[in-house]
């Protein structure tokens with residue numbers, strides 16, 4: 619069993635080192651994925667309070683034993699009806715506190731503003747900026763998560779038959795991933811066929827899979843908290859020349875964009891590589907989403923590989939490459955791999971076949 623334990627103190631130290639630039643005495647970490655990243659504790663009610671010198675893990679009775687065993691060097695503090703998180707914050711005597719504005723609710727902000735008399739500011743993306751570059755442990759988790767996806771794709775290709783519904787396909791993928799080591803899904807499975815395959819994020823329906831359909835499956839699971847994400851489009855029974863042509867364009871755009879991944883490139887360069895090929899072939903209007911995104915503890919995280927993605931790729935970043943062509947009322951094709959940026963280029967984590975499979 620691999621473990622994040624040895625990485626936690628270094629992550630906490632890096633977060634503490636970033637507090638100075640926020641012009642705050644302390645930072646309140648509230649996003650569950652950021653809490654897991656820094657403390658190793660998965661909880662529905664846990665906040666970290668970090669100062670340049672100290673770190674606290676604040677939670678309730680349900681998680682306090684686990685919090686007490688944290689390997690990040692954080693001091694556990696239990697909240698209850700007589701001692702709330704706001705009381706704990708006030709007891710530490712800060713004159714300013716940075717909060718994760720995208721992670722807290724307006725209700726939480728209002729209560730904090732009423733009870734904390736110091737200055738409240740934004741923590742920006744303090745922890746997300748650390749998470750964007752994966753360490754060896756995280757890269758291994760992503761590889762293992764993606765390997766479960768590959769196994770599931772091989773399985774579903776042997777399982778699929780005409781007459782099955784999209785829902786049955788999705789359920790089989792989900793059950794198989796759980797059976798093979800996944801702790802849960804990383805997002806709701808997409809399985810869309812025939813005319814429904816032009817819906818980039820369509821939900822599986824009762825529609826039966828028929829000969830002549832494309833079937834697009836976009837699915838993923840979590841392994842030790844890390845997400846997998848892959849998409850394959852397969853054909854059922856037979857394909858028209860146009861289907862074959864469109865599939866070929868998407869495959870070439872996907873492969874070329876994947877090969878464009880290199881440290882020093884901007885995320886938007888990866889998008890442009892795929893988009894230019896699809897545009898040149900005359901399908902530019904049929905590819906309306908970004909080419910990819912980072913994957914880690916969250917299914918969608920930085921960097922964003924779309925036309926405005928400014929992030930410069932660095933070794934250890936993850937990015938999906940998932941161009942598609944969607945012809946409303948007719949059919950759609952998307953192919954997606956997850957890759958890591960390496961010192962010299964990229965490492966693809968999904969290994970499933972991308973040549974057109976006709977089942």
Ligand SMILES: [Mn+2]
Pocket residue numbers: 847848938940954
């Ligand atoms: Mn994706």
